Amino acid sequence: MLLFRIRSRKDSEAFGQLYDLYIQKIYRFVFLKVSDKEEAEDITSDVFLKVWNLLIDEDKQEVKHVSALLYRIARNAVIDFYRKKQHVAKIDIETVEEIGEYDKHIQAVEQGHETQRIFEALKKMKREYQEVITMKYIDELTIGEIAEIVGKKHIAVRVTLHRAMKVLKEILTEKI
Amino acid sequence: MSRLLQSQLKRMREMHGSVNPDPVWVLENKRNMMSQIGNTIGQEKKQDVFSNVQSFFQTFVPQRFAYALKPAGVVFLALVLTTSGWIASAYAKPGDVLWNAKNALDNVVEQGQLAFTAQEDQAVLHLKFATKRAKVIQEVADNTVDPKVKTDIIKQTVEELKDKMDQATKSVNNTPVEKSKELVKEVNNKVKEITQSLSETVAKVDTVDHQLAKDIDKSSLDTKQKSLAMIEVVVQKKTDAQVEISDEEKDIIKEHLTTAVGDMKEEAVKAKDQATGLVQEVKNSADEGKTVSTSTVSVLGSGSTASSSTGVNSTGTIQNNINVSSTISVASTTKEIVDGVAQTASQTVQTAETKEVEVKTLIQTNVLEAIKKTQELGVVVQQTVNTVEKTAEILPTIIVNSTLGTIKTGTSAAPGTTFVPTTSSTVGVQIKTVTTTAK
Numbered sequence: 001m002l003l004f005r006i007r008s009r010k011d012s013e014a015f016g017q018l019y020d021l022y023i024q025k026i027y028r029f030v031f032l033k034v035s036d037k038e039e040a041e042d043i044t045s046d047v048f049l050k051v052w053n054l055l056i057d058e059d060k061q062e063v064k065h066v067s068a069l070l071y072r073i074a075r076n077a078v079i080d081f082y083r084k085k086q087h088v089a090k091i092d093i094e095t096v097e098e099i100g101e102y103d104k105h106i107q108a109v110e111q112g113h114e115t116q117r118i119f120e121a122l123k124k125m126k127r128e129y130q131e132v133i134t135m136k137y138i139d140e141l142t143i144g145e146i147a148e149i150v151g152k153k154h155i156a157v158r159v160t161l162h163r164a165m166k167v168l169k170e171i172l173t174e175k176i
Numbered sequence: 177m178s179r180l181l182q183s184q185l186k187r188m189r190e191m192h193g194s195v196n197p198d199p200v201w202v203l204e205n206k207r208n209m210m211s212q213i214g215n216t217i218g219q220e221k222k223q224d225v226f227s228n229v230q231s232f233f234q235t236f237v238p239q240r241f242a243y244a245l246k247p248a249g250v251v252f253l254a255l256v257l258t259t260s261g262w263i264a265s266a267y268a269k270p271g272d273v274l275w276n277a278k279n280a281l282d283n284v285v286e287q288g289q290l291a292f293t294a295q296e297d298q299a300v301l302h303l304k305f306a307t308k309r310a311k312v313i314q315e316v317a318d319n320t321v322d323p324k325v326k327t328d329i330i331k332q333t334v335e336e337l338k339d340k341m342d343q344a345t346k347s348v349n350n351t352p353v354e355k356s357k358e359l360v361k362e363v364n365n366k367v368k369e370i371t372q373s374l375s376e377t378v379a380k381v382d383t384v385d386h387q388l389a390k391d392i393d394k395s396s397l398d399t400k401q402k403s404l405a406m407i408e409v410v411v412q413k414k415t416d417a418q419v420e421i422s423d424e425e426k427d428i429i430k431e432h433l434t435t436a437v438g439d440m441k442e443e444a445v446k447a448k449d450q451a452t453g454l455v456q457e458v459k460n461s462a463d464e465g466k467t468v469s470t471s472t473v474s475v476l477g478s479g480s481t482a483s484s485s486t487g488v489n490s491t492g493t494i495q496n497n498i499n500v501s502s503t504i505s506v507a508s509t510t511k512e513i514v515d516g517v518a519q520t521a522s523q524t525v526q527t528a529e530t531k532e533v534e535v536k537t538l539i540q541t542n543v544l545e546a547i548k549k550t551q552e553l554g555v556v557v558q559q560t561v562n563t564v565e566k567t568a569e570i571l572p573t574i575i576v577n578s579t580l581g582t583i584k585t586g587t588s589a590a591p592g593t594t595f596v597p598t599t600s601s602t603v604g605v606q607i608k609t610v611t612t613t614a615k
Contacts, residue, residue, distance in 0.1 A: 012213050019206055027197035028189070041197065045205050052213050118184050119195060137185035138195075165178065172181070 003066050006055045015052055018066065023048075025067075025139045026074050032122060032134050033078045043081055047074045067141060068148040075131070075149060121171040129164030136161055270316045270329050282308075295350040299359060299406070302344035303366040306399070309337040310373040313392065317377040327388055330381070334395045337370070341402040348409045353417050356410045357425050364432045367403040371396050371439070390565060397443060397561070400436050401554045407432060408547045421543055430539045433550050437535050440550075440557045441528035447557070447564045448525050451518035454568055458514045510571075517567045524560040528553055 005014035026047055031040035050073050055063070063069050122130055131150065135141040141149075147157045188195055262281060268274035286305055293301050316329045351359050374396040382389035407429055414421055421429075531553045538546035 010216075012210055015213060016206065016210055019209065023202050023206075024189070024196055027202075028195045031195055031197075037198075041201055041205065044197070045209065048209055049212065052209075053216075056216070114184055115188055118181070119188060133185065137182050138188050140186070165181070169178070169181065 003055070003063060006052075007063075010056045015055075019048055022067065022070050026070055028138060029071060029074055029131075029134055030078060032119075032130060033127065034081060035123060039081065043074070043077045047077050050077070065145055065148060068145050071135065071141070071145075071149040117172065118168070121168055124171055125164065125167055128160060129167055132157060132161045133164050133168060270319045270321045270326065275329070295347070296352055296355060299344050299347035299351050300362045302340050302347055303362055306337055306340035306344060307366045307369050307373075309333050309340055310370040313337070314373040314377045317380050323384065327385060330377075330388060331391065334391055337395055338398060341399055345402050345405050345409075348406045351410070353413055353419050356414055357422060360407060360410055360425050360428050360432075363403050363406050364428050367399060367432070368435070370399050374399070393443075394558075394561070397440075397554065397558055400439060401551065401558070403432065404436060404547055404551045404554065408544065408551070411544050411547060415544060426539065426543065429543055429547070430536075433535050433539060433546055434532075436550050437528065437532045437553060440553050441525065441532060443561055444521065444524040444528045444557045447561045448518070448521035450568060451514070451521040451564045454514045454564070454571055455518045457571060458511050514567060514571070517563055521560050521564055524556055527556060 002014045002018050005011040006018070023044065027040055027044045030043045030047070031037065034040050034043065047070065051066075051070055054069070054073075122133065125133075128150075132146060135146045135149065136143070143154050143157050143161075146161075147154050150157065152160070268278040290298060290301060313330055313333045316326055316333065319326065321329075348359065374392050378389045378392050378396070381392065411421065411429070531549055535546045535549050538549060
């Protein structure tokens with residue numbers, strides 16, 4: 001219904017609600033790829049503006065899932081970002097320090113340490129694996145939605161996800 | 177391990193400040209973005225209903241479904257249009273745009289009905305269709321539509337009625353002897369309905385369009401003749417199969433023949449009255465000083481000339497004595513011709529009276545012969561009516577032409593051509609004004 005309101009009436013309020021629903025997910029998705037807080041914020045902001053322009057476009061293209069649209073645009077934005085910057089993904093020391101500062105109370109507990117470890121492991125994985133794990137287990141998207149975002153068939157997404165989890169386990173095991 | 181890992185991944189969502197955005201930035205960014213998109217919608221026009229519907233479909237109906245639904249949509253639309261058109265045309269009145277569509281649809285429905293009806297029952301169905309046409313003629317005559325449209329529709333429907341009666345007559349051959357009683361009953365009832373409708377229509381139309389009334393009258397006579405032919409086939413088949421005609425059938429046939437003869441007699445009387453009127457008209461013209469007894473007969477001769485020799489021979493068979501001449505060599509006067517037509521009409525009335533008695537007698541002993549006598553009377557009456565009508569049609573021309581001068585007789589001239597006098601006549605007369613041909 002939000003989508004209908006945005007598309008037919010160019011309802012900015014509806015878009016505001018859409019923003020509230022997806023901002024965290026999209027930011028997280030972008031941040032895990034660019035490893036930079038400011039870049040992630042800029043890209044996320046651009047993603048939402050692009051989605052707005054696309055939704056109110058007169059030559060309306062089909063939008064099956066708005067979440068898939070957001071992730072797809074976010075994914076392309078990240079690809080563009082790397083293409084421009086020729087950036088090599090790595091964990092930013094400052095970001096790690098920021099994480100440390102923000103989550104002092106969480107990291108204090110064992111659980112927090114473990115989560116941090118997984119985050120670092122994710123950063124070491126190839127982009128494709130990183131994506132599917134993020135979308136499936138952090139953002140809890142369905143296989144169908146992921147397939148639509150990455151442009152693959154359901155079965156291919158399942159296989160990729162399976163392999164990605166296997167690699168993640170291996171990285172985490174190595175660390176131990 | 178796998179499950180633990182999955183739950184740890186899920187917990188990453190709750191890690192404030194690490195992988196999640198700064199809440200302050202989220203709010204700030206939202207405010208900025210809303211301000212930006214607010215500027216874009218300010219310039220947009222309000223969408224119309226069509227765009228809203230389009231958006232609705234684009235949002236809620238997947239595109240591949242939309243593609244798949246397209247043929248179904250076209251079929252649905254066609255059905256809606258057809259159904260609405262059918263409903264609209266079903267209530268169409270004469271002169272309406274959908275009147276022709278209604279007729280076309282009725283014809284299709286009739287063809288469908290015929291396709292699903294056994295051949296042995298089709299005669300009754302054709303009679304039903306003919307009755308429907310008679311009702312349409314009556315309905316149109318009652319309607320306050322443009323007179324020209326009304327005339328056109330009635331003429332067309334009269335033709336359709338004739339056609340349906342023809343088809344009914346042909347279909348009788350397929351009716352088995354066992355179903356003859358039902359068929360005879362149907363013929364009698366339907367023809368009664370048809371002639372009743374047509375008779376009422378004639379009464380309404382006559383004052384407005386005399387010619388149209390005549391056409392309808394002829395159609396009524398034609399229907400009666402065809403009904404006699406139908407009954408004749410039924411009786412003949414029974415006779416051939418040596419199956420006795422039941423009393424009930426006899427009664428129906430008797431009723432039918434009596435009505436037919438009575439109607440024919442009535443037609444003959446009407447023709448006689450009209451002929452008498454013509455005689456009076458010629459007499460009046462003569463009294464006014466117009467020359468009516470010159471060679472103007474040549475004009476009449478090019479169309480039709482009725483002799484006064486109509487009569488019944490000694491065996492009781494009515495002779496077709498209404499001679500039609502296509503030559504101009506007939507030497508006679510207008511007065512003689514009109515007198516002759518009047519005499520013919522008068523004799524036809526007498527013949528009808530005689531035949532009425534004969535038919536009533538024959539029906540008890542020889543049904544087939546009674547039918548034949550009635551049919552013969554029908555032919556004579558129809559010819560007499562035609563002759564009187566044609567005489568009435570050309571009579572004003574004769575009188576007018578006669579005042580122009582003498583026209584040479586004996587010159588061959590086809591109807592529709594210009595008559596060129598071969599001798600020293602004072603005026604040439606274009607014959608195409610009287611191109612009637614007796615049938």
